[in-house]
Amino acid sequence: MAFTSFLAGRIFKALLVILAIAALNFLLIRLAPGDPASVMAGESGATDPKFVETLRTRFGLDQPLWKQLLLYLGQIVQGDLGFSYRNQVPVIQLILERLPATLLLMASSFVVSLGLGVGLGMLSASVRFFNRKRWLDSLIMTLALICYATPLFWLALMMVIVFSVQLDWLPAFGMESVGANLKGWARISDIAQHLVLPTLALSLFFMSVYVRLTRAAMMEVMMQDHVRTGFAKGLTGGEVLRRHVFRNALLPIVTFAGLQLGQVAGGAVLIETVFAWPGIGRLMFDALLQRDYQLLLGVFLITSATVIAFNLLTDIAYRFVDPRIRMEGGAR
């Protein structure tokens, strides 16, 4: 019961945030230098006065500002994100076509980076805990430091050079082999092969973030008194680590994992651009090239909405990890 009201509250809040982002979009359109309709038409439809006129009515430019905002929000609520002149299809349709590819990339990167990051972070903290093989800790932290300083898109290019151009192990572009027309398992394995490089490129940076976070969180817990109690019970170091350190360190990791999602989504724009991955990130890049601002803003809104949905999930996960919040029905 407390959970349903919590869930209702969170969903309501998430919807509010999405509306606020839509309002931000509106603000950007209004703040952009020049007549909003011509700005939005950009280069894509500048030569077509009819299209500019459609935009004028769409934004209700002859009406007062607050009515324009309501009009705009109303359209968003109905799922109308505008019309892409260049592609001659509604923006929402373009985005929905491309969304699955992005979700696949984000999900696989999230799992890989979290798995690797938390795993290595645990290893790093553990060798310090037992005061053995400390070189392993140094090695992992150096690796994390370098990954943290590497530009995503450049790493992606380097991977293409090494693994596709030089070694020819993995495909560098697209999500599927062009014209192969594969079915069933063959298709899945083809997609999986295409997925490897983009996922790795996107994961390494976030892996480094999770390594540092996991290590710091665990070292923090190791200082706490209840760890000493664990030893006083006669538990082995491994048991103390497993039951009293790692579990407690999970809390900040879950919180932080959620916060990183926005960054993963941003990174996807770059990665999709490099690997010609047919997701909404690539769509954003195309919209940039074509100055198709309606499409650009649409992608921005949907990307944000995706992140917010993911955040909602981590919020729920958090409740299951921490009994203090679960029991009191409160949120921090």
Added chain:
Amino acid sequence: MTGFWKRFSRNSGAVLGLALLVLVLVVALLAPLIYPVSPWQMIGAPLLDPLEDMAFPLGTDMLGRDIAAGLVHGTRVSLLVGTVSTLCAVLVGVGVGGVAGYFGGWIDDVLMRITEFFQTIPQLAMAVVLVAIFTPSLASIVTAIALVSWPPVARLVRAEVLSLREREFVEAATVLGRPTYLILFDEILPNTLPPVIVTATLMIATAILTEAALSFLGLGDRNFMSWGFMIGAARSMLREAPWLSVMPGVAILLTVLAINLVGEGLSDALNPRLRQRGE
């Protein structure tokens, strides 16, 4: 101060980072002296390999532009955008976090909702949209990066202020009858400085990465040569001339690495207690 340097120099990585950073800084300052000719100038044969012609030690790109000149001039944009945008973000973050933490109540609620809002939005996507709509320029890039990177500072400062506000010396200042602005600016905020400085250092590194990403996507300021732009331009030459994209990337990597190392050193030096607990 001597204690500070002692603790800083105990971290050998930090010293290495500082040396590297000073080098990058010197290069940035002296760029017009080292390469007086604009890095956009097509002054050599196209696609010269590195070391092929010693006039262009790092070679030339497909339009015959000097890669070395590009790298040297690129330091300026990276450092400029990195520091200025971070400075703006820190000012906004400290302001928002300080006010939210100190006054609490509905002010805190409102400011934190806004902060969370900016934090949930995918930062890079938002920066892309901002720069695209306000046309790419140094000003719009700095603004966009500042606008997407202040929330962590605000949260940090708020958390610090919340804990400092409970400290008895702040209550003491109230009891002494010190005015609110002095309590905030003279008692509380100076005590938040160490963690803010560390965070700001790391933010410069992130801002440099973001600027590179924007330039890579074609959203750089075309009046200035930038590393991200060089990588973007070299993309079509991956097969023929991979070094074109390798070198500016290494430049970014080293600069960002240096700043991160310095940041870690500062963290050790400014929070000695934290370090001890971590040992």
Added chain:
Amino acid sequence: MSMAEPVVSIENLSIALPIGGDRAHAVEDVSFKVMPGEIVCVVGESGSGKSVAASTLMGLLPHGLKIASGKVIFAGEDLAHASEARLRALRGREVSMIFQEPLSALNPLIRVGDQITELLNAHGAYPGKAGRARILELFGYVGLPEPERLIEAYPFQMSGGQRQRVVIAMALALEPKLILADEPTTALDVTTQAQVLDLLRRIRDERGTAILFVTHDFGVVADIADRVLVMERGRLVEAGTVEDVLQRPQHPYTKKLIAAVPHLDPAALPPPSEEVVLSVEKVGKTFRSGGGWFRKARHVKAVDGANFTVKRGETLGIIGESGSGKSTLGRSILRLIEPDAGRILFAGRDLTSIPRGEFRSERQHLQMVFQDPLSSLNPRKRVMTILMDGPLAHGISRAEAERRAAELIRLVGLEPAALERFPHEFSGGQRQRIGIARALMLEPAVIVADEPVSALDVSVQAQVLELFNDLQRRLRLAMVFITHDLRVAAQLCHSIAVMQRGVIVEYGPTAEIFADPQHAYTRQLFAAVPGRAFDLSRQQHSA
């Protein structure tokens, strides 16, 4: 019992500190024995090495400390050189431990029952259903209400006393020969402390368990110890039966520590004047918490209808346990917390009716001394600045402020050179003196002191109390002294107000209340004061 083997015998133990510390050894050449069924108290001030000596028995020395020499003989076996696996088999089974802070000693994310099960499993004892039965039995024994329910509870759902009982139940689970108790009652209120001490005595009597009890509190020692070990800077300076050490201390350090314990009989103080300076009428404060979109807010009456007056030259003690509302009341007088009911009259004017913006100029008349001498001074400022900030905020000239600072720093017993230093360069007692000087800089009429000596070691505490009495004689302030410690109140206060759950349950002259407490709660508080028997004998000795 005379021929019994000692449970543990420590021989010439030295423990090395990391190089660069303030001394070479945390513990130096210490020898002692603990016999079965005996409670041995290790007493000392902070930094005496008393906790380190105890943790050696578990093989759980803090990081960086090493046994330099000596033996720890437990059941014929030298634990100083035992393997980690051997120590692990002993921990929890033969030797177990009770910690100071029960909240942090328990894992916040695991149900308390499961945390004890973990101990049983680690030693392969009470397998399956027997484990639960054993825990229920232990919970019953240590006096936890509703064991069936509490076994499923998380630590945050329990009170401090209940948590400490859980920790004690855990320590008892496998019937160890020896329990190490490291300041086990320091974090608890007096009434809870009395119950926990009772429980420990019962464990010794009924189970014959030996207890090594580390404490700084001579009252507790008097109540619980069979034998006493006194430690000073890593050395054992005195050892003997509780009667010998408390009644006939030999070593000067022991004598000093015992003399520093405030007497429980009220001291003779110069009488206050008849002029009422501060008058608190029906003051109340309600806190709301936990309100949200879908939840109802909780209301807690922290202070309810408080009435008292303070005369010039009078010290009023507000006595209470944690959560009694005593600090809230103290802060309400200064409007650090805005009271939401009643009036506070200062020099005839109602302070609560002054708008918040105008109240700042009134603040010079009402000052405060804080509890934590470290956190009450801004770490980034020199003492001179800390002292001068107040006067400067009230438009007093810089020269005058400097003059007062120089005068007051001497008055509180520090050298003028102290003005140029930073807070971290001082000891706890010295910092508290600076805090007192700061409060006096504005020449206030009223001072509220919130537990100003509770964070200090006993010998330092005695000096600071002396300073308070001295200042009161010279400056004739109206002082509100908040404390949980009846001994401290006895030495300082003309009158006391006893608070329980936000309400003043008893208020009157100190001598009258100490001689004949009326309210049941006051009587309970008095009964719980550790070391009352010791006080009686002390009176007889001095008489």
